[in-house]
Amino acid sequence: MQNISFIIDGRICTTEKGTNLIEAAKQNGIYIPTLCHFKNSHELGSCRVCTIKLNGRAIAGCTIKIDEGMEIEVNTPELLDTRKAILEMMFVEGNHFCPSCEKSGDCQMQNLAYETGIRYTRFPHLFIERNIDAGAERIIVNQNRCIKCKRCFEEIRTNDGYKVFSFLNKGSKTVVSVDYEQEAKLSEFEAEYAMNICPTGAILVKGKSISKPFGNRLFDQGIEGKKIPFNKTNINKTNSLKKRVATTSLAGCFGCHMSMLDIDLGLLDIIEVVEFNKSPLTDIKKFTQRCDIGIIEGGCSNTHDFEVLRTFRENCDILVSVGECAIWGGLPALRNTIPLEECLKEAYLNSLTSEDNETIIPNHEDIPKILNKVYSNHEIVKIDYHIPGCPPNSNHIWSVIKNILFEEEYEIAYPEFKYD
Numbered sequence: 001m002q003n004i005s006f007i008i009d010g011r012i013c014t015t016e017k018g019t020n021l022i023e024a025a026k027q028n029g030i031y032i033p034t035l036c037h038f039k040n041s042h043e044l045g046s047c048r049v050c051t052i053k054l055n056g057r058a059i060a061g062c063t064i065k066i067d068e069g070m071e072i073e074v075n076t077p078e079l080l081d082t083r084k085a086i087l088e089m090m091f092v093e094g095n096h097f098c099p100s101c102e103k104s105g106d107c108q109m110q111n112l113a114y115e116t117g118i119r120y121t122r123f124p125h126l127f128i129e130r131n132i133d134a135g136a137e138r139i140i141v142n143q144n145r146c147i148k149c150k151r152c153f154e155e156i157r158t159n160d161g162y163k164v165f166s167f168l169n170k171g172s173k174t175v176v177s178v179d180y181e182q183e184a185k186l187s188e189f190e191a192e193y194a195m196n197i198c199p200t201g202a203i204l205v206k207g208k209s210i211s212k213p214f215g216n217r218l219f220d221q222g223i224e225g226k227k228i229p230f231n232k233t234n235i236n237k238t239n240s241l242k243k244r245v246a247t248t249s250l251a252g253c254f255g256c257h258m259s260m261l262d263i264d265l266g267l268l269d270i271i272e273v274v275e276f277n278k279s280p281l282t283d284i285k286k287f288t289q290r291c292d293i294g295i296i297e298g299g300c301s302n303t304h305d306f307e308v309l310r311t312f313r314e315n316c317d318i319l320v321s322v323g324e325c326a327i328w329g330g331l332p333a334l335r336n337t338i339p340l341e342e343c344l345k346e347a348y349l350n351s352l353t354s355e356d357n358e359t360i361i362p363n364h365e366d367i368p369k370i371l372n373k374v375y376s377n378h379e380i381v382k383i384d385y386h387i388p389g390c391p392p393n394s395n396h397i398w399s400v401i402k403n404i405l406f407e408e409e410y411e412i413a414y415p416e417f418k419y420d
């Protein structure tokens with residue numbers, strides 16, 4: 001086969017004519033992220049995570065076969081941001097609760113989010129109500145996690161050639177459904193294969209979860225030696241040595257505050273350089289001075305959270321959301337998929353601990369009003385930094401805070417950056 005030349009980001013590359021671009025780029029040492037693409041023979045082109053520019057036009061890279069003289073852009077700032085935005089859209093469109101997902105650590109979408117540096121999403125989460133279809137003999141389809149990549153459509157067929165998976169509905173209501181009759185014809189191996197080729201945790205097999213121990217999963221190690229530089233913006237340097245810090249916990253579990261305390265004796269070093277103002281750590285209830293930095297744990301679930309958050313924005317130069325609940329709502333946001341009235345009835349009238357014949361849902365003017373959904377903090381006020389994790393490691397939290405306040409050099413090692 002004839003070798004031809006083409007250009008990626010101004011660099012001359014060579015490959016055989018007709019090679020798939022993802023493969024050709026790899027041969028020349030260039031990585032293009034992909035998600036739906038898993039075989040060069042299958043050009044699904046459904047996720048667009050591999051978006052590149054060919055002769056100036058944006059296109060899914062996995063659908064391109066290399067020809068002589070092609071000029072391709074891969075890693076321009078615009079394309080890096082486009083690919084990140086596409087992934088963020090997938091996260092907000094589905095209900096991806098990584099800490100409670102069986103595929104966590106083995107999930108390609110989760111790993112790609114780490115790789116592309118997603119720490120929060122610029123779009124609001126939609127929290128669309130979706131089903132978990134457990135009606136088939138062995139396969140469970142969790143529609144909350146499906147990204148409609150079509151891998152399962154293409155790859156999973158019965159011996160007599162019938163497809164097992166297909167789309168149901170149209171537009172934003174599209175979901176993957178499983179044909180129970182055909183699914184029953186799959187062997188154990190084929191059912192597990194369906195689970196393994198799913199790039200998220202949407203396809204599972206009953207009784208066969210991804211059961212590798214933590215630390216030994218597909219993406220636990222990351223790229224060896226990889227460090228993610230922590231980019232500082234909006235640093236408000238002041239001359240005084242001690243910086244003032246405020247902290248609060250909104251709709252969260254206080255786990256992030258526990259993690260902050262987990263630094264143990266390191267706290268003595270911290271208080272050499274910072275002093276705490278309003279915070280559960282000091283029990284100071286109201287701001288007594290303007291603060292350099294405010295650390296927010298938890299998201300906004302009721303009117304009180306909303307007011308506290310606005311007070312923090314008014315009284316702090318820099319605001320940092322710490323932990324998953326602050327960043328996108330976290331576990332409290334599970335209620336976003338259920339109508340508020342149903343949640344209240346479940347909590348106050350129908351729960352195991354409710355009195356028999358209970359009819360009252362508490363509603364007094366002194367009780368903060370619950371919001372229609374749990375909001376991430378950056379939907380309410382401007383947040384300057386996000387520290388993901390559930391909870392983030394204590395050293396990591398304080399290293400980031402010190403980096404912001406004092407510009408101490410800090411790079412995040414991959415395992416430290418990776419939370420699930």
Ligand code: FES
Pocket residue numbers: 033034035036037044045046047048049050051060061062063
């Ligand atoms: Fe190319 Fe999904 S990897 S469109």
